[in-house]
Amino acid sequence: MSSPLPNVAPIRREPLAAEVARRLVDYLLSGGVELGGRMPSERQLAEAFGVGRSAVREAIAALTLIGLIEVRHGDGTYLKRPDSPLLPQVVEWGLLLGERRTVDLVEARQKIEVDIAGLAAQRRSEEDLADLQRILARMEQESRHGAETAAFVDADVEFHLRLAEAAGNSALRDVLSSIQALLRAWIGRVIAEGYRDISFTEHVPIFEAVRVQDARAAEDAMDAHMRSAAGRLQATLDRASRDLGVIDPNAAERNGS
16 A cells, blocks of 8 residues: 655545536626526526536525525526626635635634734824724714615725725735725625624724724734624624525534534
């Protein structure tokens, strides 16, 4: 028997439903179905992709979660928003498909945001502080009286991006800017579940630490916010997946079984 090669990791195949979802997005975004149009049936899609109907069903459920398609029971499945630049990245990242990369990306964002908060506390200018305070005030207003989730999400994302500007590190700023779609998908999914007040409250100690230029406190406050927000995201996605019957291959790992 040959011994395993050192420093060589096995090639892992991603779930079939994830690949089906990716190809289905390509088909939809290439104009395969008109905006508001009815999609082919599960049977037709299964035959076209050469897979079982269960894989198609899971892919459709995942794309329903991110708002690309709408399932009208007894009527069919319809395309909602074919031109959103967010959608391919969301499917690729596996944000709603239960892949291990989801955990990795959440962890990466946490590390980046913590470093940004610490640097912002050290380097922020009075102009930076004034902008952050203005954005925080918008978040508070939207958390208490706002009628649209999108307005709060916009302010939330802007706070994090402005903090990255205040950090004065172009590399970290560019990395965070490059995952704006992830930020909006993450924040939007959670805020839609009614967590505005909690999210706003967690931003306050971050701002206060930056205001008094306490780098350690800023890092700790951001770390606490990231951990809390990640927990809310996972709970939200788990709940939505159960409602739609999506099988999460990482559920056993998270539950320790």
